[in-house]
Amino acid sequence: MFYDEPRFLIAGDRYISVEVANAMNIRTSFRVLALDRAVKEAGIPGLVETVLTYRAEMIYFDNQKISIKDLIAEVKKISDSMDKVESVPSRLIELPCRYGGKYGPDLEYVAEVNKLKNTDEAAEWHYSAPHWVGIVGFTPGHPFLMSLNPPNKMLNAPKYKIPRTYTPVGTLGHGGNITSMYTLPSPGGYQKIAYCPVPIYDSFQRLDQFTDSPILLQVGDRIRFRPINDDEMDDLRQQVLECSYQYKIEEETFSLKEYLESIKV
Amino acid sequence: MSEEVLEVLEPGLLTSVQDLGREGYQSFGIPPSGAMDSFALRLCNLLVGNPDGEAGIEMTLMGAKFKVLKDWAISFAGGDMPAKVNDIPLPRWQSTKVAAGDVLSFSLAKMGCRGYLCLAGGIDVPMIMGSKSTFIMGRMGGYRGRAMRKGDRLKANEPSSSLDQLAGWKVKPDIIPSDKLEKEIRIVMGPQDDYVAQEGIDNFFGSNWRVSSKADRMGYRFEGGGETKFADKAFTDIGGPDPSNIIDDGIPLGGIQIPGGIEPISLLVDGPSAGGFVKIGCVIRPDIDRLGQAKTGDPIKFRQVSAEEAAQLLKDQLALADKKNLVR
Numbered sequence: 272m273f274y275d276e277p278r279f280l281i282a283g284d285r286y287i288s289v290e291v292a293n294a295m296n297i298r299t300s301f302r303v304l305a306l307d308r309a310v311k312e313a314g315i316p317g318l319v320e321t322v323l324t325y326r327a328e329m330i331y332f333d334n335q336k337i338s339i340k341d342l343i344a345e346v347k348k349i350s351d352s353m354d355k356v357e358s359v360p361s362r363l364i365e366l367p368c369r370y371g372g373k374y375g376p377d378l379e380y381v382a383e384v385n386k387l388k389n390t391d392e393a394a395e396w397h398y399s400a401p402h403w404v405g406i407v408g409f410t411p412g413h414p415f416l417m418s419l420n421p422p423n424k425m426l427n428a429p430k431y432k433i434p435r436t437y438t439p440v441g442t443l444g445h446g447g448n449i450t451s452m453y454t455l456p457s458p459g460g461y462q463k464i465a466y467c468p469v470p471i472y473d474s475f476q477r478l479d480q481f482t483d484s485p486i487l488l489q490v491g492d493r494i495r496f497r498p499i500n501d502d503e504m505d506d507l508r509q510q511v512l513e514c515s516y517q518y519k520i521e522e523e524t525f526s527l528k529e530y531l532e533s534i535k536v
Numbered sequence: 537m538s539e540e541v542l543e544v545l546e547p548g549l550l551t552s553v554q555d556l557g558r559e560g561y562q563s564f565g566i567p568p569s570g571a572m573d574s575f576a577l578r579l580c581n582l583l584v585g586n587p588d589g590e591a592g593i594e595m596t597l598m599g600a601k602f603k604v605l606k607d608w609a610i611s612f613a614g615g616d617m618p619a620k621v622n623d624i625p626l627p628r629w630q631s632t633k634v635a636a637g638d639v640l641s642f643s644l645a646k647m648g649c650r651g652y653l654c655l656a657g658g659i660d661v662p663m664i665m666g667s668k669s670t671f672i673m674g675r676m677g678g679y680r681g682r683a684m685r686k687g688d689r690l691k692a693n694e695p696s697s698s699l700d701q702l703a704g705w706k707v708k709p710d711i712i713p714s715d716k717l718e719k720e721i722r723i724v725m726g727p728q729d730d731y732v733a734q735e736g737i738d739n740f741f742g743s744n745w746r747v748s749s750k751a752d753r754m755g756y757r758f759e760g761g762g763e764t765k766f767a768d769k770a771f772t773d774i775g776g777p778d779p780s781n782i783i784d785d786g787i788p789l790g791g792i793q794i795p796g797g798i799e800p801i802s803l804l805v806d807g808p809s810a811g812g813f814v815k816i817g818c819v820i821r822p823d824i825d826r827l828g829q830a831k832t833g834d835p836i837k838f839r840q841v842s843a844e845e846a847a848q849l850l851k852d853q854l855a856l857a858d859k860k861n862l863v864r
Contacts, residue, residue: 280727283818284846286788288727293773295783320560322786322809329786331562334821334847335854406784408565408809411674415784454565455673474675484665485676486564 272299277306277350279343287339288329289346295325297417300405301527303328304491305356306349315345323490325405325415361525362492363401364518366467367499367507368443370394374466374504381428381445381462394498396426397464401493402450410457412472412486416450416494421534426464434460441467443496465496468507469516478511480518487518493525538660538691541608544684548600548642553659553678553690555591558667562809568789569669569677569805572650572753572828575713576614578857580654583611583631583705585696588857590658591668591678593690595651597831599642600684602653604634609656609695609702615648615829616715629712631656633703647715648829656695656702673754673806704864711861717834719826722841722849723792723817728782731773731814732794736765740800740816745836748799753806756827757799758836764797766814775812784812790819790827802827820846822853 272294280288289306292299300323307321307328317336322329332342371378371390382393402416409415418425430446435458438444442453444461451461454472471488473481480487488494499507510516544551554577557570571577571594581590593600599617611631612619619626619642621634628651634640642651661668661679670678679688695702729737743761750757770779780795786809787793792802793813802819803811804827819827820841830836841849 281724281843282727282786282815283788283790284724284820284843284850286786286791286818288785290727290785293783320562322563324783324785324810326783327785329788331788334843335851338847339843406810407563408786409811410808411565411671411676413565472674474681484564486561486566489564 273302279347281339282329285334286329286331287343287346288327289350290327292326295405297403297419297530298527300325300403300417300490301356301359304359306353308359309349309353310346313345313349315342317342322408323406357528358524358526359491361523363495363521363523364487364492365495365497365520366471367469367497367503368465368467369499369501369504370397370465375443375464377462378464381426381464384428385426393426393464396420396424397450398496398498399424401495404488404490404492404494407486407488407490410455411474412488413454414452414471414488414494416452417448418450419493419530428462430460431462434458438463439466441470443467468504469511469518478514478516491525538693540605540689541655541692542602542640542690543605544600544686544688544690545603545639546601547684547686548595549598550596551600551684552594552670552672553591553661553668554594554670555668556589557669557805558665558671558677561665565809566665566674566676567671567806567809569671569753570667571652572805573614573652573825575822575825575853575857576650577652577654579629579707579711580611580613580652582857582859582862583613583629583707584609584654584656585702586654586656586658590654591661592652592654592659593684595642595653597649598644599651601639601641604636604638604640605689607633607635607699608692609633609699610640611654612651613707614652615645615650617642617645617648617651619643619651629707631703631705633699645831647717649831650828655690655692656699657693660691660693671806705862706864708861708863711856713826713829718837719830719834720837720839721823721827722820722846723838724820724843724846725817725840726815727785728814729816731767731770731779731782732816733765733767736767736797737816739764741838741840745800745838747830747832747834747836749832751830751832753804755801755803755807756830757801759799761800764794764800764816766797770814780814781812782814784810787811787815788818790821790824791815792817792819804828821850
């Protein structure tokens with residue numbers, strides 16, 4: 272799964288991509304996150320920002336301050352001398368969501384392709400373990416999540432053959448073994464399984480949680496989805512309108528080793 | 537103190553407030569946004585004595601019409617969008633003094649695609665995440681997070697000196713970018729050029745491309761070249777159902793995807809930060825500005841340069857945006 276050595280790919284005149292694996296899962300994401308922390312701590316001159324995905328760290332650098340050759344040498348040095356990272360700080364963020372019905376019209380199909388009894392069981396597979404945030408991107412604050420359930424309890428579903436042209440904001444979509452959350456009205460190909468009435472992107476920064484940034488999530492966070500009914504949905508929507516909704520966020524540490532042991536059958 | 541300087545009478549096709557863009561938030565899915573032709577914006581700001589990085593007004597293809605609310609110094613640069621102050625032509629690549637009651641009108645671009653209008657003192661809109669740029673799709677930044685509409689009033693901050701001192705500057709003719717339609721766009725290869733067969737790479741650089749009708753601030757598509765053949769590696773790697781699919785990675789500004797091997801698309805200032813398509817290469821920074829002046833149907837050729845050459849080309853370009861290249 273992992274390469275013996277990360278691959279240092281030229282990704283343009285001002286970008287390199289440090290690719291750790293040709294796969295995407297919690298372990299590859301964890302390694303990318305660990306590398307990213309080490310790279311940022313090193314304070315390389317000319318490093319502007321990084322974009323993390325499950326399998327690679329893309330580094331955007333100022334080519335007037337450091338040459339691509341020197342940057343690759345610096346990052347390689349960091350990568351080679353990095354200690355093995357066992358755990359990282361990871362917030363556990365609770366997000367209420369309504370599964371199935373008109374808010375998740377494709378949950379029935381997802382239950383079917385996973386050979387589950389009904390939508391309740393499919394929902395339980397989804398909310399019974401937190402989800403790992405491995406990418407925030409595509410559109411603002413849009414996460415690509417992976418369930419922390421053992422592999423035999425992860426939903427898997429094909430994407431739409433022909434993407435729909437519109438997905439309402441707040442929709443939880445599921446494609447392959449990835450859950451995403453739509454933050455802008457946009458086209459989409461993931462199966463609509465649920466709806467979250469509280470925002471994870473607030474461009475006008477209306478809710479307290481968004482005072483410093485319009486984006487709630489970052490790579491390395493975990494989300495716990497809490498199933499709600501229609502009454503609670505109405506109540507939560509009202510709280511969002513009044514900007515009084517309070518997010519439940521716990522600052523924790525996530526140990527990859529402990530997690531991998533815990534899901535061993 | 538800031539003053540209301542312009543009122544939008546007609547917004548044109550797509551008019552928005554843009555500076556040099558927002559850095560540091562791509563890892564949250566917030567694209568840089570900013571001027572599609574940052575070089576034109578830099579010169580435009582210089583002309584009215586504004587600091588580098590100040591915001592201006594970007595107009596697209598069909599310009600806007602404004603009423604001047606207060607005597608002010610303005611500058612106009614970028615694409616050839618014939619412009620007038622009342623009935624008198626407004627010179628391009630120059631700063632000009634305008635008076636309250638004047639009407640500024642910018643018409644259909646004859647050459648190029650984007651015109652820039654700067655106000656002495658800069659535009660007074662809030663800084664959102666370090667930038668005044670509008671990210672229209674994300675409803676963020678600029679003037680209320682959106683494109684300009686009729687009736688909007690733009691404020692400017694206090695100019696750096698008197699209007700008479702700020703007006704009448706011109707960019708030296710040899711500094712002004714060419715309006716020529718045919719463009720050679722320079723590319724640094726990677727990160728997945730090894731997924732493309734040599735035949736596909738030869739086709740990419742050998743073909744005469746045209747900018748397709750799908751060309752906006754998110755990305756430009758190119759058509760008219762042949763199909764891109766993928767290498768064996770693209771078929772054995774598990775990225776998705778098509779050889780052009782890969783496991784998602786970051787997308788650089790200017791990165792060129794070739795979904796299905798058909799139409800290359802260069803992702804630009806409002807584009808996505810990550811995705812799952814092979815990227816053959818990336819448009820170099822100075823040529824993103826030149827691409828920003830290309831419009832549907834314009835002929836494009838691609839040429840390969842190294843990352844080191846590209847860094848030198850950017851250095852050369854940045855050196856041109858200097859006060860010493862203005863004359864009166």
